[in-house]
Amino acid sequence: MSHRVVVVGAGFGGLFAIKALRRADVEITLINGTAYHLFQPLLYQVATGILSEGEVAPPIREVLRRQENVDVRLGWVRDVDVEAKIVSVAGPGIDYTVPYDTLIVAAGASQSYFGNDEFADHAPGMKSIDDALELRARIFGAFEVADLHTDPETIERWMTFVVVGAGPTGTEMAGQIAELAHRTLRGQYRHIDSRKARILLVDAVGTVLNTFGDQLSAKAEKQLDKLGVEVRTNTKVVAVDSTGIEVETIGGEAAGHRERIPTMTKVWAAGVAAPALAGRLAAATGAKTDRAGRILVEPDTSLPGHPEIFVLGDMMNLAGADGKPLPGVAQVAIQSGRHAAGQIKRRLSGKETGQPFRYFDKGSLATISRFSAVASIGKLHLSGFSAWVVWVAVHLFYLVGFKNRVTAVLHWFVSFLGRGRSERVATQQQAFARQAIRAYGDPFRRAEAERVEAERVEAERAEAKRSAAQRTATGADQATTQAR
Missing domain, CATH: 1.20.5 (Single alpha-helices involved in coiled-coils or other helix-helix interfaces)
Structure with a gap:
């Protein structure tokens, strides 16, 4: 019997681990909560009508159709019996178990509301296709509803958009909403001027894109200002409801000052946390977790005392060369996935294992608007059009599938060179499904x-x-x- 490898999660970590085991003498069972692989860095483009969900989420079975040693299963891992080496899975209306010899857990991250999970009802995150489609319906729907009203305060509330979190996702989202309002939708409404939309980018930290360095952060903030985005740093969100958001100033002379911003459309792009599975796995193995719920792993990404279990990507807490935990970015997941696969192949061939994972930082990218981005690649710092070209090339390279690359380029051509958005269709189901599913149940x-x-x-x-x-x-x- 071949060595049984169970992979939990079809993100970058799980997918690249599976591909690295293509020619290994193993039987792989992939368990994922959706039938598609999600290219999460481009979710904001789904939310703002540039790309369709199919272009950022190719079917897993299609991606792995030529790899014969993989069995794809739909479901959510609920528990791991580390003694019997069995994972318990809840599928759509059916529970089942899968035995393993080696377990790779790469279930990604969930949105963190820092203990205020009730905010999610009014400020969707950016972690899933459902989130992106809900936001698309809310954003485009806000302009439609504003066009129906005559009361100035009501119109302003519908045409005010608040993005929480000034990291890459929040910055890109705010920039695209601004372009949508000021460029794409201009002149399409009889009763409102979309250019009067108010877009705010709020974060408790002191700078935009704080991991990119002061120089690029300043350039990004300057570009956002040109787009008409109001940047509010050192500003903490303390309350969110259906018709507004309340913020509090941190530090400075205005410290403690609170303000309510009337707005119907809020986007949450601040904070990530490990999924609940991380806590259950840590409890089962005796591993420790950090404040975000990530599991502290051994240098080779395995769990302490359990060399047969690897934890990858956003779920792991592993210090990099600078002594700080590795960031939750795609490259960490990709490289750790390949490393875990390498450890499995060495183990099967009787070679020594336990080699530490070495992360090679390929840099960070973020778009601000069409033809404008920032890029931090080692000692190279780019901004403007040159950084945008790098951004396009990198994202095309990592989009899975030739069809996805071709259609993405066509839609970028329509959106960036023209004024159109290829994916503006939004439905009531998308806007209100979150509440409906919770009320109805699973x-x-x-x-x-x-x-x-x-x-x-x-x-x-x-x-x-x-x-x-x-x-x-x-x-x-x-x-x-x-x-x-």
């Missing part, structure tokens, strides 16, 4: 419960019919006996 579980209940009722009816028939038969027999 549709698969509910359907299963309804099926079980229907079978119970049918069984009771059948039993009642049998009992009635038996009573009738008994009565007839007694009548016959008495007649005799």
Whole structure:
């Protein structure tokens, strides 16, 4: 029997680990909560109508169609029995288990609201296709609703957009909403001027793109200002509801000052946390976690005392060359996935394992607007058009599949050279599905419960019919006996 490798998560870490094991004598079971691989760095373009969801989320089975040693399973890992080496999985309406010899856990990260999970109802994050489609419906829908109103305060509330988090995702999102309002939608509404939309970028830290260095941060903030984005750093979000957001100033003479910003559309791009699976896995193995829930791993990315379990990407806490934890970026996931696969192949061939993972930083990129970006690549710091060209090249390289690259280029051509957006369709289902699903419950579980209940009722009816028939038969027999 071949060595059984179970991979949890089809993000960059899991996918690149699987591809690195293509020719290894292993049987791989991939377990993922969706049927697609998500290119998360471009989700903001789905939310703002540039790309379709299919272009950033190719089907896993299509991506791995030529790799015969992979079995793809849909589901969410709920528990890991590290003694029996079995993972328990909750699928759509069905629970099942999968045994393993080696386990690779690369389940990514979830949005963190810093203990205020109720904010999610009013400020969707940017971690899933569902999030992006919901935001698309809210953003384009805001202009449509504003066009219906006559009250100036109501119109202003609908045309105010607040993005929380001034990292790459938040900065890119704010820039694209500004371009959408000031360029794409200009002149398309009879009763409002989309150029009067107010876009705010809010963050508790002191600078935009603080990991890019002071020079690039300043250039990014200057470009955002040109786009009409109001940047508010040193500003903490303290409350969020359906019609507004409340912020508090941190530091300086205005420290402690609170302000309510009326707005119907909020985007949460601040903070990430490890998924709940990280906590369960840590509890099962005795591993430690950090404040964000990430698991502290050994230098080779395995768990302490469990060399057969690797934790990758956003779920792991591993210090880099500078002594700081490695960032939750795609390159960390890709490289750690390949490293884990290399360790498995060495183990199977009888070679020594335990070599530490060495991360090679290929730099950071963020777009501000069309033809403008910032890039930090080693000692090279670029901004403007040159950085934007690098951004395009890098993102095209990592888009999975030739079809995705071609269609992405076509849509970028329409959006960046022209004024159009190829994906402006938004529905009420997308805008309100989050609340509906929570109110209704898990549709698969509910359907299963309804099926079980229907079978119970049918069984009771059948039993009642049998009992009635038996009573009738008994009565007839007694009548016959008495007649005799």
